[in-house]
Amino acid sequence: MIQEKNKNEKEKSYIGDKIQEIEATSEKDSPWQSQLTSRARSLLATSFVFHPLGSSSQVGEQHYDR
Numbered sequence: 001m002i003q004e005k006n007k008n009e010k011e012k013s014y015i016g017d018k019i020q021e022i023e024a025t026s027e028k029d030s031p032w033q034s035q036l037t038s039r040a041r042s043l044l045a046t047s048f049v050f051h052p053l054g055s056s057s058q059v060g061e062q063h064y065d066r
Contacts, residue, residue: 015044 022037 018044 019041022041
């Protein structure tokens with residue numbers, strides 16, 4: 001349980017770091033490249049939102065709290 005939660009936190013911070021990395025590089029790139037990076041950023045965000053581990057761990061926590 002706790003390990004799974006820590007794993008989710010690590011994934012969140014990893015994705016956050018990636019987004020910052022993408023934003024930093026996209027500022028000095030040409031317009032079409034920054035469009036690509038914003039697309040990549042939204043894909044990263046949606047893939048994390050629908051991540052099966054995230055939803056299953058939250059359901060598990062609610063179940064164990066009762």
